[in-house]
Amino acid sequence: MSLEQSVVRNHLLAMLPAQEFQALAPYLVPVDLPARQILQHPSEPIRALYFVEDGWISLLMALQDGSSVDIGIVGREGMIGTPILLGSDRSIVEAMVQRAGSGLRLDAQHLQDALRASPSLRQLLMHFSLALMTQVGQMVACNRRHPIEQRLVCWLLMAHDRGDGDDLPMTHEALAATLGVRRASISVAAGALQKAGLIRYASGRITILDRAGLEAAACECYSVVCAEYRRLLGNDGAV
Amino acid sequence: MSLEQSVVRNHLLAMLPAQEFQALAPYLVPVDLPARQILQHPSEPIRALYFVEDGWISLLMALQDGSSVDIGIVGREGMIGTPILLGSDRSIVEAMVQRAGSGLRLDAQHLQDALRASPSLRQLLMHFSLALMTQVGQMVACNRRHPIEQRLVCWLLMAHDRGDGDDLPMTHEALAATLGVRRASISVAAGALQKAGLIRYASGRITILDRAGLEAAACECYSVVCAEYRRLLGNDGAV
DNA sequence: ATTATTTTGTGTGATAACGTACCGATCTTT
DNA sequence: AAAGATCGGTACGTTATCACACAAAATAAT
Known part of the structure; x- marks a missing residue:
């Protein structure tokens, strides 16, 4: 079967x-x-x-x-x-x-x-590897030059793309570990986003409220990486 | 011929x-x-x-x-x-x-x-691609967590490995662009390394004086990436 | 040799992010 | 319902790095 x-x-x-x-x-x-x-x-x-x-x-x-x-x-x-x-x-x-x-x-x-x-599998996997390489490369620049809040938005968008709904099961603590910063820095950055009405959160769950607003608040890295995924994997392959 | x-x-x-x-x-x-x-x-x-x-x-x-x-x-x-x-x-x-x-x-x-x-070429090229991917990945972490001076040392060592002698033809300005920081930050970091006797420099040329000392001053990123190059490309392939 | 250009040294004040700490709110367990 | 654990808000002093600026030294051009 x-x-x-x-x-x-x-x-x-x-x-x-x-x-x-x-x-x-x-x-x-x-x-x-x-x-x-x-x-x-x-x-x-x-x-x-x-x-x-x-x-x-x-x-x-x-x-x-x-x-x-x-x-x-x-x-x-x-x-x-x-x-x-x-x-x-x-x-x-x-x-x-x-x-x-x-x-x-x-x-x-x-x-x-x-x-x-x-x-066809080999070509698909190699294209994916290249897209991933691009993502990692962009992260180097992003971590070097972009402030925490933009990096956070970038991450939220990427996670949202890969999830099923608007809820992301992440604590500030987990986000801090992910982005490699202090938990308190996440609380401040996320607080600003919540105040701006872009997200809402409560005890381990972040909800995306304004996807378009987040995209506007993100650094270029999000769209650059997305475009590369689309180019390499097609509109259907991209997230 | x-x-x-x-x-x-x-x-x-x-x-x-x-x-x-x-x-x-x-x-x-x-x-x-x-x-x-x-x-x-x-x-x-x-x-x-x-x-x-x-x-x-x-x-x-x-x-x-x-x-x-x-x-x-x-x-x-x-x-x-x-x-x-x-x-x-x-x-x-x-x-x-x-x-x-x-x-x-x-x-x-x-x-x-x-x-x-x-x-054999395909395997060699793929191994190299993986080594490069590792290097880029380590750079993400390095840029996120390690201070300028360590990143500078790391870069000097990698460049030294790939060059012919102990002289690197780089101005502070060029190094700043490379590492994504201000020129003045490089001058300060390089000044400290010179004072410590690890390097010497003058108008666009940096000379490695104490390779072992630099290795001790570098962040882990240098040795981690080197080890991965060696593993994937062999002792002869690695720089 | 003199002048321009490049390269490096250095200073001042601003800012982002850090480490640490503590408190209240919320969730989980009993 | 009470107790314990996790989670988020906030504050303080510190450090790394920034932006900008200007001068001194070295190099290149005339």
Whole structure:
């Protein structure tokens, strides 16, 4: 009883030609992605790719002082496991489920078979890798030059794109860890956004009230990265 | 009369099996890389890959305020043109020659032929792309958390690794643009390093005096990224 | 040699963000 | 309902870095 492409929410898989998807389907295993699960641990071999169906995954870089910084975010527009695609079973980048959801697992040892079964898959995955690289690159500049409030807005928009509704299950504390700043700084920045009527929040839940207003308040980084996702993955592939 | 592998200084090409290199050689065109030449322009199609032989190339992300930030640096351990490898002839990342040198050009339309001629090449290029991705990711965290002086040291070490001697032809102004900070901040940071006897500088030239001392003064980012280059490209591939 | 240009040193005040701390509000557990 | 834990608001002093400005030193051009 095989997986139906029509019910797949992952954009990469949804874009595959129907026949290729059918050939690929036997390798795909539906899995839950509970919050805080680590899909890619810096010190352990990566055993599988994950095509995200729901929720979103943070790519983190841990520092020696114990802090860590988000270098990218992946939702149903993408997958976790670019190192495998690029020929290594390790990476110092950590991938952690930030918003619980589900995904389709493709075991690493089947990747070559899967690529044979679906010739379009390689191109899609490589394009996604490039889009992700662009996102990470933009983050370098963003972290260097843009103030906390804009970075926060940028993050909220990216998370909103990858979520199901207008609610984001994040505390100020979690956001602070994600953006690599103090919790108090988030409280101040989020307070300003709430006062401006762009968002509302209460105990661990942030609600997007004015999407257009947020887009206007974000730094360029949001739209630049979005445009690149669209260019590489098409309007349907982009979030 | 073909290119001799023994005289090639690019580490990726040097690591190829001799036979594969011979098959690839006809596609490689020696080129000069004058300072400030742009190998990859955000708004133009990328027509070629460049295997760096000498000098180094900055990967830049330009921002709307007119500033730009270095997201990575490539020397003879690598190549310019990962977007082509990953299936796109465009990228919003700019590649500019920062220290003049030379390279071997592989025209984009020959890449597929080249990959057929040298099966090892794809794996090497993908490993390099992953190493570069790691470097960029670490830069995100570094820019977020580490002070200017450490970032400067980090950059000096990376440039030193990729250069020929202990002299780096960079003004404070150029360094400021590279690191995305004020020129005065560089003068202060560099002044401290000079006072500590780690470097010496004069009008557009920085000399590395105490390599070990610099390594001790750098943030973790330098060694983390180095280790990843070594892991992925081997001791000979790493800078 | 003189003049212009580039490069570096330095100072002043402003600002963003930090570390830390404490309190009240809200949620969870019992 | 009470107690405990988590979450958010706010404040204080500190530090890193900024923007701007100007002069001294070094280099290049005439």
